[in-house]
Amino acid sequence: MSQTLNNEADILIVGGGLSGAMLAAQLLRQPGKRKVLVIEPRGELGRGEAYSAVELGHTLNGNAARMSVDPDNADDLTQWLSEYIAAGGWPESDQQQVPISELFPPRGIFGLYAQQRLAQAQALGASNGSSVEHVQAEVVDLQVDPDKVRLTLSDGRHMQGAFAVLATGMFAAARTPQTQSSGLNAAGLDPWDVAAMARLDPQSTVLIIGSGLTMVDAVVSLEQAGHRGPIEVFSRHGLLPHVRRQPPVWVDxxxxxxxxxxxxxxxxxxxxxxxxxxxxxxxxxxxxxxxxxxxxxxxxxxxxxxxxxxxxxxxxxxxxxxHRSPPLSAELVERLHREGRLRIQAASFQGLEPSTNDGVGIRIRRRGETHTTVVHGAALINSSGIEYDWRRVARPLPRQLLARGLVRPGPLALGIAAEVDGAVVDANGQAASRLFAMGPPLRGIWWESTAVTDVASQAKALAQRLVQ
Incomplete structure (x- = not known):
């Protein structure tokens, strides 16, 4: 998609990951003519943080039947995958030995699916005179006027539209600068950076903070990088994600x-x-x-x-x-745990410690103990999941929105406050008429606001609201 030369639009979408792409697709399917600008710093729309993965081992944690981007067709991903595999795509899919509806696709392939569905919506919208254009930049400031919303971009450009939607997606803790930094990100490896892990001594000890699905991804990355040494995992409760199975229907x-x-x-x-x-x-x-x-x-x-x-x-x-683990990833974690290479400990991270060698040291407090212990390893991985508290996110736009009082923290500081239709609530408790949000920023409103089916439903409802 080419960058736009016109800075005015009917609707501005801030963020072009899965949330922004699904909203754009739903807007294109609505009757009428409109222009939509999606401001996203990545080179592609529809992938975002979650679906930019390139390793086949980094899969969805839900099977195809659960992951449709079409809220009106639960089998949409299954149908797309059937065609994709039949055309020679993803030949490794036969390793799972299950029906296509029960496959757990790699996240990179899912990103391709989302992109193709957006392209189809673009073709449909073009017949009505509607368009979606990708502006490759980061939004660093936003102002709401009585008759429009104005954006300032990282490259100095300005955009304006009748409405704006915050579709900022997830702030992965491992990749998000934080205002109250513990130093974890600076000292730790990216959980999805297989190339960096390949540079480690294969027999060295790796420390991981957090034991959720990001940890599972990190273990997959280490395995693909050829790491064969000990893996020490620390989390407050020492709980591992259960493996996702396909249970029979139960009464609602x-x-x-x-x-x-x-x-x-x-x-x-x-x-x-x-x-x-x-x-x-x-x-x-x-x-x-x-x-x-x-x-x-x-x-x-x-x-x-x-x-x-x-x-x-x-x-x-x-x-x-x-939030359960895909079967192949769960099998790997279970095997390493059984072999004694992967150890889970209920302990809280207390901070970084100087290391006498090229490695890293951390101070932990094991559950039930009052004293702390220093643990050393060759590398550290921050797998603490998603940062939902916008007050801790050291990115220009969240900081500006909070400083201007255009948003306020959501319940329990999870995301931002909003009405049920996505209208953002400001610091004075007033619902905006031109500024909306969807997806992960609404964690505090709906709790589960990150799954594909949740975001797909929100995208359809918000698109209908915006064109009325």
């Missing part, structure tokens, strides 16, 4: 019982259903997977006290059970 008990409204009620009822499933010889993941469609409603109607209790006491177990 939340749809049948609207008395369940609080996190405590949900957990009590969910445990009961999981016990019933196990007693019947059915995978416990079956009842858990029915909860997915109701999380936004339950979280949105919960009080701040209830949300805080959930984050403090339930979140680690929710993440490890709900």
């Amino acid at each position: 008990f939340l749809a049948e019982d609207h008395r369940i409204r609080t996190p405590r009620q949900l957990l009590r009822e969910l445990r009961r259903h999981c016990r019933d499933a196990i007693a019947q010889g059915i995978d416990w993941q079956a009842p858990l997977d029915t909860v997915r469609a109701h999380i936004g409603r339950l979280w949105h109607q919960a009080t701040d006290v209830q949300r805080r209790q959930f984050v403090r006491h339930v979140r680690p177990w929710w993440e490890s059970h709900h």
Whole structure:
């Protein structure tokens, strides 16, 4: 896509990863004529942080049947993959030995799928006179006037439009400059940088902070880089993601019982259903997977006290059970753990320590202990996941938006505050009429606001809202 020469548009989309690309595609499918500018510093739209991976081992953590970008067709990715594989793409897919709907595609291939769906929407929009153009730059400032929104770009250009949407995607902790930096990013390797890991001594010890899905990716990267030494993983609770399986359909008990409204009620009822499933010889993941469609409603109607209790006491177990690992990656982690090469320890990171050699030292406090311990390794990887607190993100736009009072932190400082239709809420509690948000920035509003299906639904609803 070529860069635009005109700085005016009907709608400005800030961020061109999956969220921005899906919104652009939905806008192109709406009747009427409009011009959309997507401001994204990367050279491609539709990939963003999550789908720019190039290694085949870095796969989606959901199978194809769960990852459609079309909210009206749950089989869209399955259908696209069938055609892609039949045409000779991804020959390694036969290693998974499952139907195409149950495949876990590499994230790079998923990014290609998203790009092709955007290209199809562009062709459709062109027949109505609509267009989407990619402006390759970073938005560093934003101002809202009564009749328009004005953007300042990193290259000095200015853009303006009737509406703007913050589709900034995820701020991966390993790649995001932070205002309250612990030094982890500067000292640590990128979890997805296989080339850098290949330069390590293959038998050396690698330290990893965090034990979620980013850690799983980091272990895959190390394996592909030829690393064969010890891997020490430290996280507060020492929990690993469960492997994602394909359980049978279970009754949607939340749809049948609207008395369940609080996190405590949900957990009590969910445990009961999981016990019933196990007693019947059915995978416990079956009842858990029915909860997915109701999380936004339950979280949105919960009080701040209830949300805080959930984050403090339930979140680690929710993440490890709900955000599960793709089978091939889980098999690798399990094998290394069984061989004794990978060790998981419940311990909190306390800071960096000087190292007497070319490696790195960290200070940790193991769970249940009051004293700290220094651990040394040849390399350190920050796998602490996503940074949702915009106050900690040292990027120009989040800092400017907060400083201007155009946004305020969302519930529990997760993302930013907004109305249910995505209208951003400012520091005075007023909903904007020209500034909207979607995807990961709405974590505090919906809790689960990063999955492909969630973002796809938001994109369709927001596109309809913007063209009305």
